[in-house]
Amino acid sequence: MRVMAQLAMVMNLDKCIGCHTCSVTCKQAWTNRPGVEYVWFNNVETRPGQGYPRRYEDQERWRGGWRLNRRGRLTLTAGGRLRKLLTIFSNPVMPTIDDYYEPWTYDYDTLITAPVGEDFPVARPKSLLSGKPMAIEWSANWDDDLGGAPELGHLDPMVAQVRERTSEQVLMEYEKSFMMYLPRICEHCLNPSCVASCPSGAMYKRSEDGIVLVDQDRCRGWRMCVTGCPYKKVYFNHRTGKAEKCTFCYPRVEVGLPTVCSETCVGRLRYIGLVLYDADRVTAAASVPDETDLYAAQLDLMLDPHDPEVIAGARREGISDDWIEAAQRSPIHALAKTYRVALPLHPEYRTMPMVWYVPPLSPVSEALRDTGFDGEDVDNLFGAIETLRIPVAYLASLFSAGDTTVVDGVLRRLAAMRSYMRRVTLGEELDEGIAAAVGMTGDQLVELYRLLAIAKYEDRYVIPSAYAEQGHQLEELACSLDVDGGPGMYGSGPFGEASGRPVPVSVETFHALRQRQTSSGFADPESRAAKVNLLNWDGRGTPPGMFPPAAEPSEPPGPAGGSPEASSDAPSGEEQR
Amino acid sequence: MSTLDIALWGVLPYLVAVLFVGGLIWRWRYDQFGWTTRSSQLYESALLRFGSPVFHFGILVVLVGHIIGLLVPKSWTETLGMSQETYHVQALVLGGVAGVCTLAGIVLLVYRRRTRGPVFMATTWNDKIMYLVLAAAIVAGLAVTLLGAGATGEGHDYRTTVSPWFRSLFVLRPDVEAMTHADTAFHVHVLFGLTLFAIWPFTRLVHAFSAPIGYLFRPYIVYRRRRPALSSPASRAPRPGWGADRRQRLRR
Ligand code: SF4
Ligand code: SF4
Numbered sequence: 001m002r003v004m005a006q007l008a009m010v011m012n013l014d015k016c017i018g019c020h021t022c023s024v025t026c027k028q029a030w031t032n033r034p035g036v037e038y039v040w041f042n043n044v045e046t047r048p049g050q051g052y053p054r055r056y057e058d059q060e061r062w063r064g065g066w067r068l069n070r071r072g073r074l075t076l077t078a079g080g081r082l083r084k085l086l087t088i089f090s091n092p093v094m095p096t097i098d099d100y101y102e103p104w105t106y107d108y109d110t111l112i113t114a115p116v117g118e119d120f121p122v123a124r125p126k127s128l129l130s131g132k133p134m135a136i137e138w139s140a141n142w143d144d145d146l147g148g149a150p151e152l153g154h155l156d157p158m159v160a161q162v163r164e165r166t167s168e169q170v171l172m173e174y175e176k177s178f179m180m181y182l183p184r185i186c187e188h189c190l191n192p193s194c195v196a197s198c199p200s201g202a203m204y205k206r207s208e209d210g211i212v213l214v215d216q217d218r219c220r221g222w223r224m225c226v227t228g229c230p231y232k233k234v235y236f237n238h239r240t241g242k243a244e245k246c247t248f249c250y251p252r253v254e255v256g257l258p259t260v261c262s263e264t265c266v267g268r269l270r271y272i273g274l275v276l277y278d279a280d281r282v283t284a285a286a287s288v289p290d291e292t293d294l295y296a297a298q299l300d301l302m303l304d305p306h307d308p309e310v311i312a313g314a315r316r317e318g319i320s321d322d323w324i325e326a327a328q329r330s331p332i333h334a335l336a337k338t339y340r341v342a343l344p345l346h347p348e349y350r351t352m353p354m355v356w357y358v359p360p361l362s363p364v365s366e367a368l369r370d371t372g373f374d375g376e377d378v379d380n381l382f383g384a385i386e387t388l389r390i391p392v393a394y395l396a397s398l399f400s401a402g403d404t405t406v407v408d409g410v411l412r413r414l415a416a417m418r419s420y421m422r423r424v425t426l427g428e429e430l431d432e433g434i435a436a437a438v439g440m441t442g443d444q445l446v447e448l449y450r451l452l453a454i455a456k457y458e459d460r461y462v463i464p465s466a467y468a469e470q471g472h473q474l475e476e477l478a479c480s481l482d483v484d485g486g487p488g489m490y491g492s493g494p495f496g497e498a499s500g501r502p503v504p505v506s507v508e509t510f511h512a513l514r515q516r517q518t519s520s521g522f523a524d525p526e527s528r529a530a531k532v533n534l535l536n537w538d539g540r541g542t543p544p545g546m547f548p549p550a551a552e553p554s555e556p557p558g559p560a561g562g563s564p565e566a567s568s569d570a571p572s573g574e575e576q577r
Numbered sequence: 578m579s580t581l582d583i584a585l586w587g588v589l590p591y592l593v594a595v596l597f598v599g600g601l602i603w604r605w606r607y608d609q610f611g612w613t614t615r616s617s618q619l620y621e622s623a624l625l626r627f628g629s630p631v632f633h634f635g636i637l638v639v640l641v642g643h644i645i646g647l648l649v650p651k652s653w654t655e656t657l658g659m660s661q662e663t664y665h666v667q668a669l670v671l672g673g674v675a676g677v678c679t680l681a682g683i684v685l686l687v688y689r690r691r692t693r694g695p696v697f698m699a700t701t702w703n704d705k706i707m708y709l710v711l712a713a714a715i716v717a718g719l720a721v722t723l724l725g726a727g728a729t730g731e732g733h734d735y736r737t738t739v740s741p742w743f744r745s746l747f748v749l750r751p752d753v754e755a756m757t758h759a760d761t762a763f764h765v766h767v768l769f770g771l772t773l774f775a776i777w778p779f780t781r782l783v784h785a786f787s788a789p790i791g792y793l794f795r796p797y798i799v800y801r802r803r804r805p806a807l808s809s810p811a812s813r814a815p816r817p818g819w820g821a822d823r824r825q826r827l828r829r
Contacts, residue, residue, distance in 0.1 A: 076797075084792065085789070088789075090625050090626045094619075096619060129620065129694065129698060130697075130698055131694075131698060195797070195798050195799055196798055201789075201791065201792070201795055204799040205800050207802050216610055217610055220612065220614060221616050222614065222789065223616055223619075236619050238619050238620065238699065240613070240615075241613035241615035
């Protein structure tokens with residue numbers, strides 16, 4: 001047994017309102033740069049839907065993840081080492097920008113510079129890749145809220161799978177369909193196929209916390225990781241020629257803060273915590289022959305952090321006591337392993353993903369309510385889970401390799417919790433029978449309810465304090481994505497887009513802060529000092545560079561004029577507090 | 578043997594060598610972040626799919642051809658019983674096919690670069706100059722392959738002129754005399770070649786030197802500690818970004 005720690009996340013899908021706040025704040029923090037316009041480390045998909053990039057789950061085509069070869073050994077679906085090197089000059093299974101979408105901006109300038117005329121000036125969309133006017137045809141969430149589902153819904157690979165498995169159609173017509181949101185980030189897999197696909201060895205899994213990162217200095221742009229990841233969560237920065245991916249906001253979690261997407265989640269549906277697992281058994285677990293056994297195998301890898309043997313093993317591996325204690329309080333362990341209500345996304349890819357999902361009960365309970373039944377009654381709910389095969393089969397195709405019994409079980413536990421808690425709330429007599437029907441006790445259901453419904457910040461994010469203690473040493477840590485602020489981002493270095501020296505985050509922050517505190521006017525937004533780094537922004541003051549500079553005023557703004565200059569300079573940091 | 582000859586074949590090669598080796602070392606130390614293929618596959622895949630492999634595999638064969646032609650002395654192949662004619666026929670066939678592939682590849686790639694909007698936008702001046710020199714070297718190379726094999730009548734045997742000169746460079750006694758006897762076409766090709774090597778470290782061509790052969794031998798999953806400081810407190814002093822500390826991180 002080799003005990004390792006892994007930072008993991010749970011998302012409770014019943015609570016996701018599809019607001020995309022997580023995506024937007026993540027983009028502001030990480031991919032708000034040229035070269036990664038199309039990149040969404042966090043994206044929210046409406047399902048049924050094609051997802052982002054389009055049809056990424058169609059592994060027949062994209063060949064991501066692992067599969068078992070004829071001898072039952074785990075191999076990369078896209079081919080082994082030699083094959084990778086032979087196809088390195090042109091990767092045959094890499095999505096092109098059309099599979100994502102062509103990023104665009106608008107020609108805002110015409111709005112203010114167009115000469116006076118009959119017609120109202122229009123800001124036309126302009127491609128950010130070619131600079132030419134373009135027609136917008138797709139984006140990261142073009143099929144949001146089932147938009148276009150009647151025509152395009154069948155393109156969801158999982159819809160096709162459900163049809164094959166149950167010989168029933170997923171109906172896309174209004175009022176017959178069901179819908180859910182699926183927020184996705186990198187899964188920070190235990191058996192990451194992206195890392196295995198990287199020819200330069202630039203991608204790695206951090207042994208302390210399992211975060212999967214790209215070393216920007218060692219990435220040579222071979223693009224194999226993009227293919228390797230079955231979730232298509234490694235993106236290619238087309239300006240720097242390097243791969244980038246979700247970082248689990250490592251600069252934040254290292255000091256004990258939750259990721260940006262979690263912190264800003266409107267539904268408060270994300271949980272972050274540690275999981276202890278047995279690293280020696282990962283390959284074996286990922287190699288079980290039957291796809292439907294993968295979920296169980298993955299659960300089996302997770303070690304009980306209260307088990308003295310596991311604790312001893314963790315200490316042996318140098319995991320500190322704070323971390324062990326954090327693992328014991330981990331909401332991830334509770335939801336995934338203890339209560340078994342959180343499931344991995346597409347375990348059949350054999351990467352052992354570490355972002356878990358509590359499948360939504362709402363497609364079932366809503367259908368129930370629509371038919372006039374009491375959607376909170378446990379028997380009605382159980383019955384509905386039995387009879388509403390389509391939503392359940394669809395959820396199973398996402399979360400348990402098609403095994404509906406697993407999803408059934410989870411939904412039943414959630415249904416039991418609802419009914420049980422309703423009695424508690426209404427002051428009715430408690431019914432232990434409800435709990436027993438799903439093999440739990442009433443206290444456990446209450447505990448589950450607390451965790452899912454009312455958990456506070458500290459209970460949702462249990463990020464070990466050892467990070468905080470080390471925080472002061474990390475200031476100058478020059479690691480992979482520090483170079484986000486590299487000069488190449490804002491223009492051409494001497495040897496092409498991205499060359500030159502990166503500036504450590506703290507140096508950049510220092511300059512930005514000083515600039516903000518000492519200057520009275522706007523900095524040139526092209527200047528790096530003026531760049532707003534939301535990752536470090538403390539929320540005080542209006543950072544320069546957040547708004548474009550006012551154009552040369554033709555006449556001086558009036559004293560009360562709402563010119564941005566006047567309004568943004570006035571409140572000092574002190575006043576805003 | 579004029580002064581120009583000495584300058585071109587006796588001095589220039591060494592200047593280029595200094596630029597090439599020094600440039601590579603310098604860039605490796607100071608521009609790891611810029612060291613990439615800068616692939617444009619994301620923008621366009623259909624043309625790249627043919628152009629890129631044809632070009633790259635072609636140029637790899639061309640590389641092998643150069644190594645054989647320049648480094649293996651004529652006497653060796655003769656001892657093996659290979660006549661001048663046989664040697665030239667195989668050189669023409671192999672070199673010609675590889676050269677034509679390389680040329681076709683680069684033509685397709687440049688065409689793609691010119692006509693596909695996003696790819697063109699992503700093309701820097703640096704790239705354009707590099708493409709020019711590379712294409713010139715390839716065209717000139719193809720020309721001398723034909724010349725050398727006697728495709729235009731009397732073949733020029735570069736293995737008595739260019740090759741001895743090339744080998745003599747490495748023992749620091751440049752045989753300028755031999756080189757002056759070579760055809761002008763060879764002179765032109767060699768000059769383009771030298772230019773290519775001179776600009777190599779400063780273009781995207783550097784990616785050739787990070788060909789990921791190590792991939793064949795490493796374990797699939799790479800684990801790394803957050804920083805070496807955790808294991809060896811002596812190396813703690815964190816330095817911003819570059820220099821000695823950086824090299825430590827690379828070795829890790
Ligand atoms: S989800 Fe993340 S860790 Fe897993 S294969 Fe994809 S990029 Fe790698
Ligand atoms: S912020 Fe939360 S609720 Fe909104 S889309 Fe993201 S995950 Fe869903």
